[in-house]
Amino acid sequence: MFEFLLCSLLTIFPDYLFRRYVQGKRIGREITLYSVWFELRWGITACIILTVSLITLIFYFHPSTKSVTSVFRTVAVLPETGGRVAEIYVKLNDKVAAGQPLFRLDNTEEEAAAELARRQIAEVDAEMTVARTELIAADGAIVQAEAAVKQAQDEYDTQVELNRLNPNVVARREIERRQVALEGRKGGLTAVLSNKQTLETKIASLLPSQKASAEAALQQADANLAKTTVRAGVSGTLSQFALRVGEVVNPMLRPAGVLVPEEAGRTALVAGFGQIEAQVMKVGMIAEATCIGKPFTIIPMVVTQVQDVIAGGQLRASDQLIDVAQLAKPGTLTVFLEPLYPGLLDGIPPGSSCIANAYTNSHDELSSPDISTGRWLYLHVVDAVGLVHAMILRMQALMLPVQTLVLGGH
Template identity: 55%
Template sequence: MLEVMLCSLVTLLPDYLFRRFVQGKRITFYSVWFDLRWGIVTCLMLTVTLLTVVFYFHPATQIATLSFRTVPIVPEVGGRVAEVYVRQGQTVEAGAPLVRLDSAKQESALTAARAKIGEIEAEMTVARVDLQTSDARIREARANNQQSQDELQTKQELKRRNDNVVSNRELERLENTAAGAQAALAAAIAQQETAQARIAVQLPAAKASAEAALAQAQVELDKTMIRAGIAGHVEQFAVRVGDLVNPFMRPAGVLIPADAGRRAIQAAFTQIEAPSLKVGMIGEVSCLSKPWTIIPVVVTDVQDFVATGQFRTSDQLVDLSQAIRVGSVLVFMEPLYEGGFEGLVPGSNCSANAYSNHHDEIASGKHSALGRFALHAIDATGVVHAAILRIQAIMAPIKVLVLSGH
């Protein structure tokens, strides 16, 4: 309607004034088409042209919102709630405890792991005592071996000097005794090496394994404490002591990040407007949660893909004729000035405009005078959408509060 009114000022109104005051015709309801047909047709053509230029070079959309993602309060393990530390709507910092689950099973496993470490440390103490015992046995075995070797050498020397002094049976007995003493010495040394290997390798490895089991038990115990991963607000939190929660079916609530929905507005524009949408474009938004306010924004990102074109690999071929809904181009808009989104409620419904700017192209001198004039005219038509956005911002509270019946 606004475009028709603007176009009629330069087409229909001059035609009417010429017919009425220059030609002296009295225009009636029945003669309006015959007398003003040139003005009416020109007005319609100019209106269509103006609408095409405005909507193409200065895209507008009614689908814009401050989207945000929530973080579910979900435990890593299932269990019954034993203690609740926060309440609905409370603001928490990152790492703050929210809910504690019953941890009797995990505490029992932690106690068993600690007892296992104590048991291994006791075995290490016993092994050190065994090592000292094996040292004493080695000294005893060496003494017995030395004594048996001395006796054998003495008897052998006596037999060498006088064959009748020592019998062969006596020599065989001493040789067997010396061999037994040497074997006992070797066994004592082997026992000592076994004790040393047990102290140096086996028991430390067992202790390391027990310490790992202790750490794992501590991790499992820590999982029973649900903590806030980020700073934010606790919402939809209704758990009570005794409730059963698990990571698949029963989350404890929702955590909304403190900066959720306060960085950028996501706006959906039609695909035909995609060539005009560029990073760096200046725009304006008007949101229901902040009425009668126009917020200047800048386009920071334009998504390169249309969501309706995606598909998921399955055992069936994709039939594009089933994609009835036409997708839109997603654009991210951030406030042009710091604090521009203050007072906006995350998730608000907004209207957004983006304005093309050909100033650099005009200043480059690549176009003729007519081309520069056309680019100036295209940039100037952005005032139409700006006016429409302001009219919508003025009428939005009246439309919602009065005309809708709420």
């Protein structure tokens, strides 16, 4: 209607003035309700053609859509492991901070595992102390064995020397016995040296490895124990939280509630424009929006991202063939709009429905020195008619509460 009134000022109205003041025809006589088409046929025809052209020009180069929403995603409150609720720290609709405890599962088994790991660490430490004591005892045993070897060696050497000076003084059997005793002493020395080496290896490698394993088991037990306390992943509002002590929760089937992040839906709007606008929508375009959650307000925005695929055509593999006719419904071009200035989306409830306009800007092309006169005039017309769409959006912002509260029957 607004476009028709505008076009009539350039077509029907001048035609009427010509008929009235140049041809001398008057309303109610030559120009009547029955003869208005014949008298003003040129102006009416031109007005209809100009109106259709203007509407096409406006809606193509300055697209509009009512499929705009401040989309947000919630965070499910889920434990990392299943269990029975033992303690609850918050209530429904509480404001929680990131990392704040929400509830705790029964952790008897996890605490027992952690205590067992601590006892194993203490046991390894005690074995380390005993091994060090045994190492000192081994040093003493080595000294004793070395002394015994030295004594046996001296006795053997003495018997050999006496036998060399006088073979009749020492019996051959006695020398053999001394030799056997010497070899036995050397074997005992080797045994205590090996025992010392074993203790050193145990202190240097085995016990530290056992302690590291026990410490790793303690860390795992502490991690499992920490999982029994469910914390808020982000700051936000706790919704649909009707948990009770004794209830069983499961990370796959039974979430405890929903957490709505503080910044949810307050950073951008997601709009669905017609597919015909795919060649017009560009990143950086200026846009405007008005939302039901914040009436009488025009929010200046900018296009920050244009999705290069149409969601309506997506195909998911399954055990059934997909008929293309099932995908015949045309989808929309998903566009992300962000406010030009911080805080402009404050006060708009996440999930609000909005209306948005995007405006084509030909400033760079108009500034080119190589542009032709016809192209220059055409681009000026395209940029100028964006004002009409901006006026329409403001009229919609004024009528939106009336349509919702009065005409909508709410």
